[in-house]
Amino acid sequence: MKRAPFSVIISFIKRGLNNMTKTTKQFNLLDLLKKFSVLGRTSSEGVTRRVYDSNWVAAQLKYADLAEKYGLNVFTDKMGNLYASTSNDPEQGPVIMTGSHMDTVVNGGKLDGTYGTLASLVSLGELVAEYGAPKVPIVAVSFSEEEGSRFETTFTGSKFLTNQFDDTVYNITDKENITFEDARKKALDELKSKIKMMHSKWKIAKYIELHIEQGPVLEKERIPIGIVTGITGQIRVLIQTHGIANHAGTTPMNMRDDAMRKAVSLMNDIYQELEQTSGLRYTIGKITATPNVANVVPNNVTFSLDMRHLDQSILNKVFDEISKLVERHDGKLTLTTNVKASKMNPHLKSVLEAAAQNKNLDYKCLPSGAGHDAQVVSYKFPTGMIFVPSINGISHSPLEKTEAKDLINGRETLKDALYKLAY
Amino acid sequence: MKRAPFSVIISFIKRGLNNMTKTTKQFNLLDLLKKFSVLGRTSSEGVTRRVYDSNWVAAQLKYADLAEKYGLNVFTDKMGNLYASTSNDPEQGPVIMTGSHMDTVVNGGKLDGTYGTLASLVSLGELVAEYGAPKVPIVAVSFSEEEGSRFETTFTGSKFLTNQFDDTVYNITDKENITFEDARKKALDELKSKIKMMHSKWKIAKYIELHIEQGPVLEKERIPIGIVTGITGQIRVLIQTHGIANHAGTTPMNMRDDAMRKAVSLMNDIYQELEQTSGLRYTIGKITATPNVANVVPNNVTFSLDMRHLDQSILNKVFDEISKLVERHDGKLTLTTNVKASKMNPHLKSVLEAAAQNKNLDYKCLPSGAGHDAQVVSYKFPTGMIFVPSINGISHSPLEKTEAKDLINGRETLKDALYKLAY
Numbered sequence: 001m002k003r004a005p006f007s008v009i010i011s012f013i014k015r016g017l018n019n020m021t022k023t024t025k026q027f028n029l030l031d032l033l034k035k036f037s038v039l040g041r042t043s044s045e046g047v048t049r050r051v052y053d054s055n056w057v058a059a060q061l062k063y064a065d066l067a068e069k070y071g072l073n074v075f076t077d078k079m080g081n082l083y084a085s086t087s088n089d090p091e092q093g094p095v096i097m098t099g100s101h102m103d104t105v106v107n108g109g110k111l112d113g114t115y116g117t118l119a120s121l122v123s124l125g126e127l128v129a130e131y132g133a134p135k136v137p138i139v140a141v142s143f144s145e146e147e148g149s150r151f152e153t154t155f156t157g158s159k160f161l162t163n164q165f166d167d168t169v170y171n172i173t174d175k176e177n178i179t180f181e182d183a184r185k186k187a188l189d190e191l192k193s194k195i196k197m198m199h200s201k202w203k204i205a206k207y208i209e210l211h212i213e214q215g216p217v218l219e220k221e222r223i224p225i226g227i228v229t230g231i232t233g234q235i236r237v238l239i240q241t242h243g244i245a246n247h248a249g250t251t252p253m254n255m256r257d258d259a260m261r262k263a264v265s266l267m268n269d270i271y272q273e274l275e276q277t278s279g280l281r282y283t284i285g286k287i288t289a290t291p292n293v294a295n296v297v298p299n300n301v302t303f304s305l306d307m308r309h310l311d312q313s314i315l316n317k318v319f320d321e322i323s324k325l326v327e328r329h330d331g332k333l334t335l336t337t338n339v340k341a342s343k344m345n346p347h348l349k350s351v352l353e354a355a356a357q358n359k360n361l362d363y364k365c366l367p368s369g370a371g372h373d374a375q376v377v378s379y380k381f382p383t384g385m386i387f388v389p390s391i392n393g394i395s396h397s398p399l400e401k402t403e404a405k406d407l408i409n410g411r412e413t414l415k416d417a418l419y420k421l422a423y
Numbered sequence: 424m425k426r427a428p429f430s431v432i433i434s435f436i437k438r439g440l441n442n443m444t445k446t447t448k449q450f451n452l453l454d455l456l457k458k459f460s461v462l463g464r465t466s467s468e469g470v471t472r473r474v475y476d477s478n479w480v481a482a483q484l485k486y487a488d489l490a491e492k493y494g495l496n497v498f499t500d501k502m503g504n505l506y507a508s509t510s511n512d513p514e515q516g517p518v519i520m521t522g523s524h525m526d527t528v529v530n531g532g533k534l535d536g537t538y539g540t541l542a543s544l545v546s547l548g549e550l551v552a553e554y555g556a557p558k559v560p561i562v563a564v565s566f567s568e569e570e571g572s573r574f575e576t577t578f579t580g581s582k583f584l585t586n587q588f589d590d591t592v593y594n595i596t597d598k599e600n601i602t603f604e605d606a607r608k609k610a611l612d613e614l615k616s617k618i619k620m621m622h623s624k625w626k627i628a629k630y631i632e633l634h635i636e637q638g639p640v641l642e643k644e645r646i647p648i649g650i651v652t653g654i655t656g657q658i659r660v661l662i663q664t665h666g667i668a669n670h671a672g673t674t675p676m677n678m679r680d681d682a683m684r685k686a687v688s689l690m691n692d693i694y695q696e697l698e699q700t701s702g703l704r705y706t707i708g709k710i711t712a713t714p715n716v717a718n719v720v721p722n723n724v725t726f727s728l729d730m731r732h733l734d735q736s737i738l739n740k741v742f743d744e745i746s747k748l749v750e751r752h753d754g755k756l757t758l759t760t761n762v763k764a765s766k767m768n769p770h771l772k773s774v775l776e777a778a779a780q781n782k783n784l785d786y787k788c789l790p791s792g793a794g795h796d797a798q799v800v801s802y803k804f805p806t807g808m809i810f811v812p813s814i815n816g817i818s819h820s821p822l823e824k825t826e827a828k829d830l831i832n833g834r835e836t837l838k839d840a841l842y843k844l845a846y
Contacts, residue, residue, distance in 0.1 A: 213673065214670055214672075214673045215669075215672075215673025215675070216673075216674060216675075216678050217673075217675065217678075220678065232672065234672065236718075246639070247637055247792070247793060247816065247818060247819070248706035248792075249637075249638075249657065249704060249792030249793040249794070250637045250638025250639075250791070250793050250816065250818070251638055251704070251816060252640065252704070253698075253704060253705075255639050255816075258706070260706075260707045260708070260710070261694060261707075264690045264691055265691065267687045268687055268688070275676075280676075281671065281672060281674070281675070281676060283671035283717075283718070283719075283720055284683045284684075284721075285683070285712070285715070285717045285718060286716060286717045287710055287712050287715070287724075289709060292708070292709050292710070293708055294706075294709045294727035294729050294759075295659075295729055297706055297708065298707075298708055301710075306671045306672075308671075368672075368673070369671075369674070370670060371672070393669060393670065393673065393674060393678075395673070396719075
């Protein structure tokens with residue numbers, strides 16, 4: 001897309017955008033992704049950008065700088081969410097919001113979160129450059145935190161914006177024993193010195209998030225665009241079996257109480273139970289035995305079970321069945337994660353489908369098995385979500401990658417949808 | 424048992440013991456066990472005495488000192504095995520040997536090895552004090568190493584004595600990167616400065632080892648003496664299943680290659696296969712998953728399988744069956760330990776039974792599921808073994824304990840057997 005400074009200036013004058021600078025610059029999304037990947041780059045070419053750390057501050061300031069260069073109004077809030085808005089008045093009527101998160105997992109990729117964040121800003125910048133101010137204000141957002149990679153809490157940015165934030169989070173400490181509150185204050189001091197603080201919250205009419213799929217479906221089926229139907233609910237539990245530690249050689253079989261034997265039998269029954277339920281995704285990803293020595297009968301085995309389904313009632317039913325199964329096996333179950341399933345807005349879904357069609361892009365409607373800010377926002381506001389393919393389905397890894405043309409296709413689809421909704 | 428210094432002196436003169444000092448002292452076994460438990464005591468009241476470390480050197484020197492005080496001839500060899508002998512000539516015809524090992528596991532108890540080592544020395548000292556020199560020379564031994572707690576090698580003391588030592592051991596390094604050879608040399612320099620070095624090896628007529636059971640059988644059945652029938656063969660393998668790591672939420676079930684699911688199915692089949700074989704002891708004690716994260720499908724699961732049986736042909740057959748099973752499950756099996764089953768000598772077994780009867784002690788013939796120096800020696804020479812009860816079957820732990828009266832009963836039974844064999 002060509003830069004159009006003169007037409008932009010004319011368009012600004014025509015539409016009378018409030019307080020927007022009258023010159024704008026355009027940026028290449030792929031270049032931007034490269035530049036942001038340096039902020040927290042790891043030795044293995046991954047990215048570690050944890051909320052409120054120095055790389056995170058640098059990235060949010062860079063985002064603000066870009067937004068200003070696009071001639072947008074820039075705001076931050078108490079959490080350090082960044083907003084690039086066509087409106088200079090946060091109190092103004094409902095806005096169309098689009099974006100993703102700026103933090104990463106430890107040694108993650110350069111696309112998860114950052115792609116949607118930058119693609120939203122670029123799309124908005126281009127729309128304004130081409131068409132001037134929208135009828136409905138558009139706000140691009142760079143959420144402060146989604147991954148939970150620094151503090152044992154997730155989605156704090158979108159939760160704060162949508163009034164789902166729990167104040168106990170302020171006291172959570174990271175590995176260096178720094179509280180969320182102290183880290184937040186220090187980072188906010190840096191942001192506030194350059195960015196306008198907003199003390200109200202945006203009224204959200206609609207939210208659209210663009211993200212990499214982080215799964216293999218689109219790539220395997222060679223489909224460039226995914227339209228998300230809903231985000232699966234997730235229940236994660238830790239299951240323990242107990243026994244008595246004893247010498248593997250000297251303890252007769254009939255005098256043993258073997259936690260591993262119990263665990264294997266229970267895990268086997270869990271798999272058999274869960275494979276009955278269509279649409280369920282289930283994973284035993286983590287296991288530890290104590291004392292975990294080849295010649296000692298284990299006295300404890302602990303394993304995780306992660307279950308996800310688009311239909312919350314089915315997920316709840318499965319959880320009940322597993323609870324009973326664990327009880328029958330004399331095990332112990334602890335619920336560690338419980339995120340409710342969410343449905344994307346049907347109207348927004350059809351807008352996104354039309355946008356893909358408009359761009360001549362094949363698309364597929366599919367659920368998201370991973371959590372996203374869109375999930376948190378969708379509990380409160382109409383939400384839609386676009387996926388682009390992930391090569392080999394890999395994410396949360398330095399190997400995370402998406403073809404350049406797919407990155408562009410995603411941005412084009414988003415831009416088309418935003419235009420339809422706001423202009 | 425009373426000290427009898429005068430009769431001992433007379434007895435020495437009558438029997439004409441070569442080079443034995445003419446005054447002897449007697450020691451209390453329980454006191455000695457306490458004193459040796461200080462050499463390597465850990466913060467949790469356990470004992471860590473690894474071969475050739477400073478506590479090990481101190482313990483062997485203390486053993487030598489005791490032996491000298493008993494008026495016995497003391498020798499060491501290239502491995503640092505200590506011998507307390509009624510004969511001053513190692514070239515002299517076959518001897519009756521009795522003892523155990525001086526090293527411990529990391530944070531082990533004060534009885535495993537040390538009990539048999541000290542009880543043998545005390546029994547021999549008392550026999551000589553009471554009855555003078557035996558017809559057949561008796562040698563008490565304190566083997567240098569059995570546990571493998573410093574270097575990845577076990578039984579080096581008894582293997583060296585019985586010509587089963589593998590020279591590649593010299594190059595094995597410990598965690599501080601010190602070679603077995605360097606550690607050995609340094610420790611031997613200290614021993615040699617005080618103890619006579621022998622360059623030949625004892626000709627062994629018979630070997631008897633006294634040890635704690637390290638299992639629950641004798642204590643549960645309230646029987647003070649165990650006569651070991653044989654030591655189980657042990658085959659230990661590592662089994663691996665492979666898959667592809669993927670996101671637990673975004674990867675549909677039909678696109679997964681889940682190493683945990685394969686491992687659970689395989690472990691379940693292994694248990695079902697192994698429970699068919701009577702007399703087999705089998706343990707899955709150790710398991711690790713990679714990357715071992717709750718929301719990632721594991722790409723690798725590795726678990727140990729330890730199998731023991733008194734009958735080597737049955738053990739071999741079971742191993743073959745497991746190998747086939749692992750192959751059918753597309754797993755990978757690596758043999759890590761293969762210790763052949765050994766049978767105790769029937770004549771020595773009957774001598775030990777008679778000794779227990781003579782002491783009015785109830786006894787039970789039982790297999791040993793743990794490895795012992797007696798196992799190594801038995802491949803070459805007639806061997807017998809006595810067990811005393813372990814409270815709760817606990818061993819390799821600071822909680823390892825045996826009632827005082829049981830410790831005394833074991834020593835009395837050994838002493839009686841030695842008398843019958845040598846006088």
